[in-house]
Amino acid sequence: MKHIPDALWLAEAVRLAEEHSGPLEDAEACRQARAAGGELRGRIVARASQLARRDGLDLALQHWRQGAGLGLVLLSVLALLSGGGLAFAALGDGVRPVNLLWALGSLLGLHLLTLLGWLLGLVFGGAAGSALGRLWLGLTGRLARDSRGALLGPALSLLLGRAGLQRWALGLLSHGLWLLALLAALLLLLALLATRRYGFVWETTLLPAPSFASLIHGLGALPALLGFPQPDLDLLRASGEAVVGGETARQTWAGWLLGVFVVYGLLPRALLALLCFFQWQRGLGELQLDLEQPGYSRLRERLLPSSERLGVSDAAPAQLHQPPAGHAQTASQGALLVAVELDDRRPWPPALPAGVTDAGILDERSQRRALLEQLTRQPPARLLVACDPRRSPDRGTLALLGELARTAAETRIWLLPAPPGEALDAARLGDWHAALARLQLPAANHAALSWLETGHD
Template sequence: MTALTPLQKLWLTETVRLREEHAGPLDDLEANRLARTAGGDLSTRIQNRALHLAERDGLRAALTRWLQGARLALVLLAIVAVVSGAGLAFAALGNGLAPVNVFWALGSLLGLNLILLLSWALGLLFAGEHSASLGRLWLWLSEKFARDAKAAQLAPALLLLLQRQKLNRWAVGVLVNSLWLLALLSALVILLTLLATRRYGFVWETTILGADTFVAVTQALGSLPALLGFNVPSVEMIRASGDSALNIDSARQAWAAWLVGVLLVYGLLPRLILALLCLWRWKRGRAALRLDLNLPGYAQLRERLMPSSERLGVNDAAPEQLHHVSGGVSELQSAGALLVAIELDDQHPWPPKLSANVKDAGILDSRESRNKLLEQLSRFPPARLAIACDPRRSPDRGSLALIAELARSATATRVWLLQAPPGQALDAERLGDWHTALQQLELPFADCAPLNWLETGHD
């Protein structure tokens, strides 16, 4: 799995906070322990805790699927923009059988763009994040394409995270202006293609306005394109085009150049400048994103992640299901072999005879002994770990969670299901429950002592 960016780490942290805020505290004993072991300031520890919970509960995988859906939604919006831009160009020039009304063509190419540009600018100034209808559409499509129930928590977390630095407006600005830039670029390409392959005549028509008005408007609009080298029709051409389309190539070329220049200067360039401005503000604000440690969800983690004194005996709600075990996940170098037992009674003599290279971790029969061992394993993970269990006891959720947590601290783990003491017999149904539970954890198990494996690494 690819490494997370700083924004994605903050995003997942905020998602975990929202999840705990709505559904209650998560089973985070192991996550807190790993975050304390990794060290760092409170913000770093909160992120490490959240990333472990996100990995365990499938939120990171949901984020990957959400990002895939977001890219697919962006591609779909880009296709719509390209098709829409092409439609604007065809609507502006028509089929070439009738003369082109230059101001109707200009309205077709730039009218909707100008209205929505003003609407976005006013929304940016007065409504901020709440005017981003296209942004909401993109988030909605991203969630639908992700097709993951857990991904539903990601979009609200992202919005809350970005709102603290008012980054929503700039993110949406990049999206909106980039899509319009793509649409206008598509319109420009189609416009040039049509002008290169068809013969168009250009006219202007009016009932209540005079010719001088059109002359002034045409020259005013063409002044900036003229600085870039685009031709502007002369006064005589403009006046003559009010009666009928001039049947001379120079007039056609002048009007065509004027139309292309106006589309480029008043359509594409403003969108390009705004997209780059929004992108600059977005990158600048994204680098300044931080967790708000004053939020209740983060403030209450301070004592657990940066305790003034180590506290034991914390009672957490049991998870609905045990989480998958994967060995060798520690970044620390693992070495040696360790044998540990869980809740054995006096009928089992302990420990068995061990070689010098196998260490005995004793019997875990209290929360204090469990936490002490887990803290040690987080610093010095063993290469091989054997866990001895008494199969006369039921495989309750707490014991299985402890086995899973111990197994995640070692490179390789085996479970030793002890034989019954002399004169007693194992319950077949209960033993089957142990087998089923350990198979779900994907941990190897046996009813004989794995001492040779502990000593040598093989059977």
């Protein structure tokens, strides 16, 4: 069975998160999406994938899927136990004769009521199968136990609902569980009928006996076409007056009961499960985002701008997430040296080896954005970022280091020595090393320029 594309699911979850909590800090994600190119829908998906990896939403999706699978297992066990209970309730312990109509009511009553409800929901556009669906979603949320994925369930419902797939997904779940329960009931019916001796009878007080007999005979007409036994009129009349004790009579009634159960219980659920499965498979390939949603419309100019603009970013959030820096996954070449907020009194740049490019000193936001856009299009093989360890490693600088590192195949941070006559603060230098360790960025040593030129120390 096909799975829902994770990229679309995450994009919808990110949209809901931004609707509930406001826009996310997404400058780097938008830049990566623009660099990937393509039409707007693809860029929205690429942006959402970047944000999901950064904020751990992709891991929450894995936990959600695991919770969904475990919830389905629990519902399946419940269906098997319920099916066994139906069989025991229908036949009893064999001491008393089996009332045929009571047995059919026990086996098929709830099944037919829920089936009628599903068909009415399908015809009138309701949420067919919503009770089992809500139960499954509730179990999934409890079993996933990941607060980051709180919006994954609503995002899934919205994504499938707009495509008209929710009814088929819930229908497949509902019919599949009912089919499992009915199969368990059938197997237990066969086991009980094979190991115990049952007598069968039909009874009525208010209704005319001929009408009741006609009903029983009519119920067995369709199963008889499939080879199940059909009681003759003599057996019908005799069973309405007392339990017929002959072996042939017991086998005929047992076969009739099984036939009615299979034809009016198992077959409808199996056929409807196949219908839902076919509709699900057919519609899943056409699943798309609704770009008319306000959350997607506002991204049009930023992801597919009419003109490229530099130096624009959203307001910083209250708490900046700092994932590991990582590195570029695309082909890269060349070596680049860049400095971040250096003192004007420090001579810069140093003498550079052949083949190493100087990207200057990044002081302003526009310079940073311009360089990041360039590196996203042309990632270097080696990137050396020079920092002044006399400054504190503030979160803005650390975020910039992480963004720069993700544009290069290899990155090192060069903590420059103090100018002559000055000494570095040991505590502040320790803060730098601790911050770089959290970002998983290596600090360059005295051979930084040699590594930049050759790729080794």
